[in-house]
Amino acid sequence: MTEEMTLVPERADTLPIEGAIDYLKRKFPDAVKDDTRQGYSGIIVDPAHLVEVARTACDELGFNYLSSATAVDYLGIDDSMEMVYHAYRISGGGALVFKAQTDRNKPEIPSLIEVYPGADFQEREAYDLYGIHFPGHPNLKRILLWDGFDGHPMRKDWKEAYYEQETKPFDSRWPKGYVRRAEELNVFGKNVKYPADLDLAKLSDMSEEALYSGMGLGVDVSSFPAQADELQTDRLVVNLGPHHPSTHGVFRMVVTLEGETIVALEPVMGYLHRNHEKIGERNAWNHNMPFTDRLDYISSMSNNLGYALAVEKLLAMGARYQPPTYRAEVIRVLMVELTRIVNHYWAIGFLLNDLGAFFTPALYAIAEREKILDFFEATAGSRMMCNYMRFQGVAKDLPERIRSVASHVNDKVRDFNTMDYLTELINERIPRSVDELDRYLTDSEIIKERTIGVGYLSPDMAIAYSTSGPLLRASGVPYDVRRAEPYSIYPELDFDVCVRHNGDIYDRYLIRLDEMRESIRILKQILPRLEKTQGESVFAGNKAIYMPRVPIGEAYGRVENPKGELGYYLVSQGDPKGPQNPWRYHVRAPSFINLTPLGAMCRGQKVADVVAILGSIDIVLGETDR
């Protein structure tokens, strides 16, 4: 080994991806081999050496940011299960993709939580949905479903209660349109399926017990050595959520309190787990576009873009791929940046809500948001669920005029020339309202008292826990996918990656203001490009078939969503001639992974700050639970 080490160049952490793979292959000649399957990239690592390889990649090669870790079930292809890891350098560049394969019947892969703490929730998710065990994981239990759920639903041989067929379109719907409601076919009339050996006598609601054990419930206070001059307080377990006005949805935190100070916080999720991935794998490729709207339902346009980019990566491996036209790219960036502004309005408004300024700042923010939604409605036909992007383009061009589609009365009120409306919105209205928020909030004494120094996240921790978006950048790490691995027309646009250095709630609020200003800067460069490309096509290829054939392979497409890095890991194994659907459709959700350090950020804080810390992360439950 020592001789080989002399071959190492001085700076291993700046090697290109191929060089890094060579380095790993030289260091672990038995454990690492190329992934030679058609359309795949990266390396396959022997599970026995996975932790060492990952540590080398992280410490020596500089791939210290684990973006995504997910499982794939290759039932019927090579009957194995696989964990796929995408690691990046925080200084930018492409991904080091490494995989570990395991037996389907007894799946076991060592946990990478020691190397990448950000793998925590993602490994728990893989355990929950695929049943893969991760020796070394300190808290391996179900994360989205409840304890006692029957089976691991993402396995390819697991059928849901309303199962009809492997892939859509179902024969019953198309071509004949002869369909029965799923409730009629189920003897219980409900979306339920029980195992054949169900024993009702043994039935008791076990789902909560594992959660509370080890949380310090029922601790005898007198056993603690009490300091004479200290107030002796009881240790208390408090449930925040799932029905709690401050949790931004149906999120739940189980908090152990010592007086008012937080000793431990355990996030509990899955209350909005609506099976995006299972449904997505039954859907055809283009079916999934409207489903992506409903992930992060405040910024549907950006979700669309991420999915379109991932599928376009797959399509680019085929012969008949045409990249989106220039106008399509311009419109995409326009929509995505407007979405970022919408999202940050919402985030700031509701952060203030969480700080106790009940609803007044939120009302200001929502009023401004409505203006942008009017534009979305006129363009895509829907206020929130836009379903606007397509592979190789967008669904339709911007309309000539913006009219209300809701009622005839409003038609007379709301009738604008689109370009005039956009120009006014971008040059005047949004900058004015951002300044307004800034003027009213930034110097507020109460806000400063409540937020400065609260919920601190250090840069090292932010990277290690795989956080992304404003949360990462407010901790002093200038990492933005738009610059680190540029997509669309971002390389030709002039903007800065915002960064703040204190890593507390106040900086997370400020960075959202900064990002809105940067978005305005981008939008101002978009306007002349829109004028120039007026009348050009917005869709490359044959519009009659929105869905071209997807070649076999894998792709990981990621975008900088308002909440962080949104990634889609797609595997295509379809019949190249028959109906096609994704073999694997995984969403790397920023809201989900940004919650990993929540417990660490809250430890030692007061219980009233939990709500503000959660608000500053800015989660959306549709994406957290999927």
Added chain:
Amino acid sequence: MSQLNLQQLHDTEFPVPADMQGNVAITSLSRIYNWSRRSSMWPLLFGLACCAIEMIATAASRYDLSRFGMEVMRASPRQSDLMIVSGTVTKKMLVPIVRLYNQMPEPKYVLAMGACASGGGPFKEGYNVVSGIDQYIPVDVYVPGCPPTPQALLNGLIALQKKIDGQLLTNLDDVPWYGVGPSDAVPIPVLGPDIIDPRQMELIRRQAELAAQGQPFGMRELPPAAITDVEKAKAKMKVKGSAAPAIAASGASEDVDAALAEMRNRKRQEALARKRAMMKQ
């Protein structure tokens, strides 16, 4: 309706002397109860998914829910009259929802907002999704849409007010909470291997017994309605002799299509008749 309009209430057979009309109102108990209930409908501050965002937008300044006396969103179920089920109900979330519903004091109403709460919506086939909250708790108004626009939600809330206007205190089907004694709570579902509705325990037990005997478990025979048409058509084709399978298939489906078309037409006629009857009223 911020002020009580006496003229509107004077709709009874008892004449009020002209000089007393400004001071005295005679009305029915139902009307005054309904008026006060519909004008201060306090929703539970409770969001589930995407629809909650539109619900917040409805409450915000542009659409302004407070015009209808509904702006006071209460975070506690003990203080609220209306549960707006705004979003996908998952099995894991169903348990708290039923519990919240049981904690609301009567009279209480439920509005199913959006496709998911009404019937599962786009996520209906998902293994963790409840196909419609009405399978567990009674629903008063359904608002379609994915998500419904704020206008649609307002329309649904006005529909609820109209529904309340039509309730009679003398009819205990309308207002069960004015009957004798407290009403029964909805049994809280259990998270077992899958969600278990306690009201179905007997059925589940019978099915489990069937399964123990090795019989099919959890699947129902198709009801005889349209499927017989297919069978009939198939039988007809068989009688005709050895027709090519492709022709047989198309023949069968034509019969099915005709039957379906007839059924659709009949339903449409029924709906039209209902609508006409409503218009006459």
